[in-house]
Structure formats: structure tokens, C-alpha cells
Amino acid sequence: MWIPIKRWSEENKIGPVQKLSSGSVPTFALKSANGLLIFRAYDLVAYWNGMELHLGFAPQIVNGEPMLHSLDIAKNIQPLLHPLTLPEKPNRIIVIDPGHGGSNLGTKSVLDGSYEKVFTLDWAKRLAPILETNGWKVFLTRTSDEDISLSNRVAFADSCKADLFISLHFNATASPSDHDESGIETFCLTPTGMPSTLTREYDDDVTLVYPNNRFDTENLQYAVRVQRSLLKIAGAHDHGVRRARFMGVLRGQNRPAILVEGGYLSNPREARRIADPAYRQKLAEAVAAALVETPKVQNPPPPVQTQAPSTNGATNP
Ligand SMILES: [Zn+2]
Secondary structure (H helix, E strand, O other), rough: OEEEEHHHHHHOOOEEEEEOOOOOOOEEEEEEEEEEEEEOOOEEEEEEEEEEEOOOOOEEEEOOOOEHHHHHHHHHHHHHOOOOOOOOOOOEEEEEEEEEEOOOOOOOOOOOOOOOHHHHHHHHHHHHHHOOOOOOEEEEOOOOOOOOHHHHHHHHHHHOOOHHHHHHHHOOOOOOOOOOOOOOOEEEEEOOOOOOOEOOOOOOOOOOOOHHHHHHHHHHHHHHHHHHHHHHHOOOEEEEEEEEEHHHHHHHHOOOEEEEEEEEEEEEEHHHHHHHHHHHHHHHHHHHHHHHOOOOOHHHHHHHOOOOEEEEOOOOO
């Protein structure tokens, strides 16, 4: 179902929708108290506070009016209009999942063939102590070089009674000769009814309902928060917050769950950064920063993107 976004925004007192440019691809801005959404007609990529947000359905123009799909409004936009509430109990529990392990090598560095499984474990081990000193009880799905099935990783989070699950990965292009692709992306499970951003070779049956779909709102809120922090602190290129349905480590989760791809090992420049322990420490600090601040409602809320003070010149495009 398509919703005229101007009317919806007025009725719900979200804020004004402005046309930024006309022509063949009209561009619009929705200003809310919590952030700025930029979207273009016929384009799946929107921007939330300057960060890539992949919609399920490309916005349409009907009788000159911009229309967004009701599922995008419910699952991609409404969650962002409210700040995330981190678990407030004294012992909030997180399971960190270093991707791959053992004979499951993951991708490998174009520089020297180093495996993803080594980098993900290192990232997790750097992240754990920072979270532990900030009120999280932390469990790792693996602490050594061992292969654990995806279903066991999910079962482990159940046995820990985790409040949050975060899986750490590094990316590579499908074609080994493609070295250009770069950037950090954060995934969460696709809401029922919505096409995924990434399907790989899998069927993307939009009718399926997974346990983790109960957490659609928190999933996106965590994903956006972690992605923004990674861009700000690690200064990486934005590859967007994306949706996938095939990730077995996410869809069976009975708690909010996200999967972070911390850069492309197939890109020489990015592989060099990932090989540097100081950079991996930054990646860890970035994820932690997203999970420790209690968001304060500012008064009055900023009408547009806030430029957080940057200490290292990192950009948040
Ligand atoms: Zn991986």
C-alpha cells in the first residue's frame, strides 16, 4: 500500500516534507525532531541523517505527490523517529559473535591472504572488555579458532538469555578481481512482506515470518546506531544499513540482532586498514560507543543532522 508521505507526516505531526529538486528524479526531505530523511523517487537508497538507508520499495510519484510504501514507513522510518532505549537492567547481556572460525575461513585479505575469521575474533576480543566496563555482561560465541554452526550460535545466545546479539564480519566482493568496492555495512533481518537489500543466491520469500521479526524496530535502531558510530569513529566509507533474510545467525534470534561487515578485505586500501591493530581497536571502540551512551532527548531536538564534534577528522557523509 502506498502512502502520500506529505499527508502522513502532517497527520502524525512528524514535520514538513520539502521538495529539494525536481526533474526526472525528484528528491524530497522529511524533517523530523529526531533526524532528517532524504529520499528520491524511484530510488531504493534513502539517507537518514546523511547515512545510507536501504528501503524495501522505491518511492513513487502519483499525481505529483511523493508516495512511500506503508512497510517502509512502518519498518524503516517510524523506528528512526524514536530514539533507541538501551536495556536498562543492571546486567544487560550481549552476545558477540566473531564470524566464521576453524575450517570456516570466511573471506581473505587481498594483501596477504589473512582470513576473515582471524580478524573477526580479534575485533570481538577488543570489543568485549570495553562493553564489560560499561555495564554489559559479555559472552562470545567463540573465543578460539573453532567452527561453530550458525544454529549453535543462535542457541548460545538463547542459553545466555542475551538482550542483544551482534555478529562481526569482514566483507569481500564475489569476484576476486573486483578491488574497488569498499565500506562498512550493517545488516538486520528483513521485515516480513519487504524485499531484501541483499539476497545473494538465496530465495527471498517475503512472506516468511522469523522469530527475530518480533524485533524489527530495535534491529533497525541498533543497526543505524552502530553504523553511524562506525562511520564517525573509524571514518570508513558508508555502505549503508541493509536488509537480508538469508542470514541464519540473525533470523532465529529471540532478541534484537545485527550483523556488521567491517570493511572489504578484497579492497587493498581497506584490507591494509583492517590489518592494522590500531584500526581494529577503533572498530571495537566504535561499536561499543553505540551501545553505551544512553540517548538523551535534546530540548529542543535538532531539526536536521547534528554534526557531532569530530576528533579525528572523520566524516559522516
Ligand atoms: Zn563473514
